[in-house]
Amino acid sequence: MxxxxxxxxxxxxxxxxxxxxxxxxxxxxxxxxxxxxxxxxxxxxxxxxxxxxxxxxxxxxxxxxxxxxxxxxxxxxxxxxxxxxxxxxxxxxxxxxxxxxxxxxxxxxAEAADRNPFLGMDRPSVSADDSPTRGMTPAELAKFLSYARSRESARTYALLVLLATTAARIGSVLDALVGSIGSDQGHRVIDLTTKGDHKKRFVLVPLAVESVEAYLAARGQAGADEYLFATRTGRPMDEPAAFRTVRRVAKAAGIPHAGQLSPHSLRHSYATALLSGGVPLADVQDAMGHADPRTTRRYDRAAGALHRSPSYKMQEEITKAMDALPTA
Missing domain, CATH: 1.10.150 (DNA polymerase; domain 1)
Incomplete structure (x- = not known):
């Protein structure tokens, strides 16, 4: 077999x-x-x-x-x-x-092997212009989080809100310590370790602050060096558990494609909603931590849509200029 x-x-x-x-x-x-x-x-x-x-x-x-x-x-x-x-x-x-x-x-x-058998091989090409990840619409996301707030534990709700409002990768969030949360220039923030072992400061919007504070209050005394999303043993929640949580909550909330969702779906939903809502690509790219704007563009499901053609804006500029010409 x-x-x-x-x-x-x-x-x-x-x-x-x-x-x-x-x-x-x-x-x-x-x-x-x-x-x-x-x-x-x-x-x-x-x-x-x-x-x-x-x-x-x-x-x-x-x-x-x-x-x-x-x-x-x-x-x-x-x-x-x-x-x-x-x-x-x-x-x-x-x-x-x-x-x-x-x-x-x-x-x-390290001189522990003579060669790399994978060196020079043709690997599967992954398109930079398409993301196979399934996300949720803002309406589905609202339904998903509302269910978690009323029916799930404070820890689960805080985790899902944090993922949905920061677009942080699940590994970064699960690595976070209680002491990672702080303030900067009047904003509540959380410092997370991102790809390449870099540190990045994320804004915590009021919805995230409220959910995290409620969770920590219910959890009880927690030291700054303890994991934010800890298990009973003090170890961080692992990614498979987070994966199961997202699908379980989505299914219970009645999200149609619950079986295709993952923690990354919340990151996907963040980018898709903001790009569709007209937030500049550069701002979404910075929030997502993408080095290449083409990676961010993969999440723009309305890319190339006729109603978003810049030709309409060009017409406005031309018409404005024509109207400003002196009459003959």
């Missing part, structure tokens, strides 16, 4: 990936280099994401009888074929291949 490359990853954490390597008989130098590679990935959630993606390659190698330390480019290509035949999205395939390639790059640099 062929290995399934969908569902729960073979390793769910950096520690689990290292255990997977040790059980497979990897050399100590490989295990040590892998641990260092993971530590260099940035935040805990980023390290976990890399560990999960890399573990699929190790699982495939075990099922195919391929020694990862001796893998050849043909094996990497066979793995890509297996990912495609599993029906995975191009973005998921590209991410898993990139993780495996990054791992080998570091092993080669």
């Amino acid at each position: 062929p290995l399934s490359l969908r569902g729960t990853p073979p390793a769910s954490s950096p520690a689990a990936l290292l255990e997977l390597l040790a059980r497979a008989g990897a050399e100590p130098t490989v295990v040590e280099a892998t641990a260092t590679w993971l530590m260099r990935r940035g935040s805990e959630h980023t390290r976990t994401a890399y560990a999960k993606d890399a573990s699929w390659w190790l699982a495939w190698c075990a099922a195919a009888g391929t020694d990862p330390s001796a893998a050849r480019p043909v094996n990497a290509d066979q793995y890509d074929v297996a990912l495609r035949e599993s029906g995975l999205a191009k973005s998921t395939r590209a991410r898993r291949l990139a993780a495996a390639s990054s791992w080998y790059d570091y092993l080669v640099r």
